[in-house]
Amino acid sequence: MSASGGTKAIVAALGANLSIAVAKFVAFAFSGSSSMLAEGVHSLADSGNQALLLVGGKKATKAASEEHPFGYGRERYVYSFLVSVVLFAVGGVFALYEGYEKIKHPHELEHWYWPVGVLVFAIIAESFSFRTAIKESNEVRGSLTWAQFIKRAKAPELPVVLLEDLGALVGLVLALGGVGLALATGDGVWDGVGTLCIGVLLVIIAIVLAAETKSLLLGEAADASQVVRIREALVDGGTVTGVIHMRTLHLGPEELLVAAKVSVQHDDTAAEVAHAINDAEARVRAAVPIARVIYLEPDLLRAGDADAGAGAGTDAGAGTGAGAVPEK
Numbered sequence: 001m002s003a004s005g006g007t008k009a010i011v012a013a014l015g016a017n018l019s020i021a022v023a024k025f026v027a028f029a030f031s032g033s034s035s036m037l038a039e040g041v042h043s044l045a046d047s048g049n050q051a052l053l054l055v056g057g058k059k060a061t062k063a064a065s066e067e068h069p070f071g072y073g074r075e076r077y078v079y080s081f082l083v084s085v086v087l088f089a090v091g092g093v094f095a096l097y098e099g100y101e102k103i104k105h106p107h108e109l110e111h112w113y114w115p116v117g118v119l120v121f122a123i124i125a126e127s128f129s130f131r132t133a134i135k136e137s138n139e140v141r142g143s144l145t146w147a148q149f150i151k152r153a154k155a156p157e158l159p160v161v162l163l164e165d166l167g168a169l170v171g172l173v174l175a176l177g178g179v180g181l182a183l184a185t186g187d188g189v190w191d192g193v194g195t196l197c198i199g200v201l202l203v204i205i206a207i208v209l210a211a212e213t214k215s216l217l218l219g220e221a222a223d224a225s226q227v228v229r230i231r232e233a234l235v236d237g238g239t240v241t242g243v244i245h246m247r248t249l250h251l252g253p254e255e256l257l258v259a260a261k262v263s264v265q266h267d268d269t270a271a272e273v274a275h276a277i278n279d280a281e282a283r284v285r286a287a288v289p290i291a292r293v294i295y296l297e298p299d300l301l302r303a304g305d306a307d308a309g310a311g312a313g314t315d316a317g318a319g320t321g322a323g324a325v326p327e328k
Contacts, residue, residue: 006157007057009133013161014050015128017043017168018121030111033182034102035048035175035221036118038095038195042171043122043203045090047165049083053157056080060252070293073252074217080156081213087164088206109191112183114230119176123151130165137162154220155253156213164221167205171198222248222256226288232259234296235282239276244299248291257293258284263301273298 024040027033056079062070109115137158141149150159178194181187222230231243246260262280264273281294 006136006155006161007054009129009136009158009161010050010053010057010089012132013129013165014047014054017047017050019272020118020125021047023121027114028198030114032107033109033110033115033179033191034098035178035191035194035198036115038098038198039122039171039175041094042091045086046168048090049086049160049164052079052083052086053160057157070251070257071255073132073255076156076253077213077216077244079208080160081217083160083164084206084209084213087209088203092199092202094204095202097199098262099192099194099196099199102114102195104192106188106192108186108188108298109182112179112292115179116176119172119179122168123172123176126165127167128164130169133158133161133165139191150208151212152223154216154250156216159207159212160175160294160320163209169203171201174198174201182204216250219249222250222258226256226291229287230260230284230291233287234260234262235274236279236283239264239272240280240298241265242295244301252292254290255293257289257295258291259295259297261297261299264298266300 021040021043024036024043026038028036032039041191053076056076059075059079060073062072062075137149140153140158144152146162150162153159174194174197178191179196181190181194221227227246227248230248231246234240234243234246240262242263244261244263249257251257262277264276270274277296277298280296284291284294
């Protein structure tokens with residue numbers, strides 16, 4: 001995902017949510033609808049979430065330091081995880097509480113046209129934001145399904161905005177249904193039921209986001225296709241004859257660490273090996289441009305080592321292992 005594409009989607013969502021939050025709170029003030037209050041808090045939480053994503057993106061651009069030699073790329077993962085916590089605590093839990101209170105102590109809606117009008121406006125505004133997120137995601141999604149894209153994306157911003165916007169749209173429909181049933185039946189309990197449904201929806205989305213961003217925080221390997229390209233690029237068939245084992249790790253969405261032990265010819269000179277290692281690094285960066293940090297260790301292939309000519313499915317090359325290459 002390009003940073004500009006993610007930023008465009010975030011800004012679009014932020015603008016929509018701020019305007020919608022104001023409208024929802026006004027509607028709540030005139031109607032007393034708990035669905036409106038829950039949705040107003042939801043939009044306010046979403047606005048804060050988009051601000052967090054922008055802050056995370058800004059902090060991730062800081063140059064590497066002595067204390068953080070691999071840079072700050074994972075700041076984007078940290079702030080995306082905070083988004084899931086805010087969405088759960090502020091949006092979901094509050095909506096569940098408000099729905100329970102409204103079911104326990106229902107009251108008739110006043111000035112019904114306020115919540116209905118605001119909900120229609122909010123659905124239109126959120127649809128534009130959701131459309132922007134879909135458009136930006138389609139530019140990088142390729143042939144992946146939406147579920148695969150959300151699960152595999154290394155850049156967290158677009159999946160977060162997509163799920164937030166989807167949750168917002170479904171929540172608005174639920175709120176509109178709750179308000180509509182409350183007006184049709186004259187029973188304010190339905191407004192509370194709609195609010196409870198919104199809370200359940202937000203909690204589910206927050207849990208999904210937390211699980212995906214937690215995986216990124218722990219450290220994910222390169223995609224399988226990237227692993228294959230890296231392995232192929234390392235071997236030149238001359239000095240570098242194969243890959244004994246390899247680890248990859250995302251230092252950030254657009255920065256990949258590659259650590260590998262490669263087999264070389266036993267009678268090559270040190271100068272020849274050094275030259276071959278430098279060439280291998282250049283080939284890897286050409287094949288996978290985000291492979292910016294590369295550590296290669298030359299060794300001799302011995303009995304019991306991984307097959308030097310094997311593909312990505314052998315040893316740790318296709319796994320999720322990360323960190324330094326273990327000694328043989």
